[in-house]
């Protein structure tokens with residue numbers, strides 16, 4: 001059982017690492033199913049969350065739901081409001097922003113994320 005768990009987690013991790021396009025959990029599920037037709041949707045979703053919690057992949061909250069990213073360094077994203085495509089936005093990441101926000105409001109700010117919205121070249 002333990003062996004199977006480890007193998008399933010590896011399949012999910014590999015599927016995310018082979019994706020360039022910030023896949024949804026469903027897209028990962030479909031990719032993993034091609035390797036292991038017995039794996040359940042619940043198992044794939046659970047492993048995605050475990051891998052994100054462990055910092056092996058990035059989970060991005062977008063207006064349409066969670067997307068997954070093989071790039072774990074903090075970076076900005078943009079989502080197309082028409083086709084829901086997500087790509088990286090190469091802007092400098094301001095690591096000081098959490099501290100600045102903490103100072104302003106007296107909270108212990110631990111993270112922030114940037115998601116732009118707009119139309120991709122195919123949709124505009």
Ligand SMILES: [Zn+2]
Nearest residue numbers: 080083120123
């Ligand atoms: Zn689009």
Ligand SMILES: [Zn+2]
Nearest residue numbers: 069071087088
């Ligand atoms: Zn990204």
